[in-house]
Amino acid sequence: MEPVPAPILRIQAADFDVAAEIDRLSQARADVGAIVTFTGICRAEEGRLAALELEHYPGMAEAEIGRIAGEAVRRWELSGLTVIHRIGLVKPGQNIVLVAAGSVHRQAAFEAASFVMDFLKSRAPFWKREHLNDGTTGDWVEARDADEDRIRGWAVTKD
Amino acid sequence: MEPVPAPILRIQAADFDVAAEIDRLSQARADVGAIVTFTGICRAEEGRLAALELEHYPGMAEAEIGRIAGEAVRRWELSGLTVIHRIGLVKPGQNIVLVAAGSVHRQAAFEAASFVMDFLKSRAPFWKREHLNDGTTGDWVEARDADEDRIRGWAVTKD
């Protein structure tokens, strides 16, 4: 295998370009056979929602995403890994997060992207608050138990 | 849930535009929260390869992809599903196949995309032959036992 390029990890207010990120991964090495992307999108929540506000813990968010990406690169043979998480206000239909994993074989790309998303959800210090269409600020989004359960699933696989 | 749009299934010689296919899925419904894409890319095979030639069984290829997509839509709550498989000559670095699955939640999108890829690999009637850089026509690509094993994995889950 050719050397693994360092993961690309970004936290930014601006939107991202999925096609450009896929191109970057596919051009990075000549042996990339599979690229899996996960794009997380702000849902309209039946028309209630004006926007999601994404708060993060500066410094720790970067460190934690780095740890998650590092673990993924150790576990799977990846040709590249990109993680982009937006902060600030995101409107329904707009992108929130991108995980893109490239590999020689498809299974590594699928598993690594799924792993990174599971840990981003439950370990990376980001919080979502709803801004409603009636002009009020709504509730903080509640964490789902199912997300925490998925983290435990990966830990078991690891042992 | 809003109604599920019919899967988009295409077999074509032309390349596809991943970003356009993601946009189509994300715009199809207001409750799409997750889109997973798999892009299969022609590998350079250490510089030996000039192109892959993709042969298919017209009629059955469409029917089989339709059956696979139909099974995915029955198993998971998807907001949309797109499968595009290229035929003819594909050069190293170029796209071969795209599977894109949209859903309210990420796990359904990941699992459906992985399921469709596994069945495309082992059940859809396509065959790859190598064209080499020295101008000769190389071997037909051999099927991997690991691919057949993955099909059985899904069948067990189903029962």
Place this chain on the structure above:
Amino acid sequence: MASDVKLVYFAWVRERIGKAEEDIDLPAEVSTVAQLLVFLRERGEEYRNALARPEVIRVAIDHEHVDHGHSIAGAREIALFPPMTGG
């Protein structure tokens, strides 16, 4: 009672047999996929060469996968091909 069926071949099965398709009259005693493969191997060296290892030959009847024990009764189109390598 003989039956007329269209056979189609793909990838290296097609190359070794030397044709992409043919119409063939099958004798009545050829009633399963496995029996069809035996019958075809008796048609000549190119068939023996293509179908030497019947266990690797995949078969579809009228665009649906079938196993080698499957009946071919009523088939209009029977396809023979190697394991698929798409995706």
Place this chain on the structure above:
Amino acid sequence: MASDVKLVYFAWVRERIGKAEEDIDLPAEVSTVAQLLVFLRERGEEYRNALARPEVIRVAIDHEHVDHGHSIAGAREIALFPPMTGG
């Protein structure tokens, strides 16, 4: 021996306490995360309100997740926040 540490708060923990961060002198007997949460709840109603259910409060020391039994010795920055909802 009292120690000086920076506390940072996020999301509804920040809102309920009414500030994003503060420097605080911790008495020597406050040596674990759990003890820190008890200590903070005694500082006033806004803290009691924010930390009423300590089991849902997540804690990081110097940018790394820790559980409630973890020592806070040597910590420079301790963060308190609700379960994360990114991604």
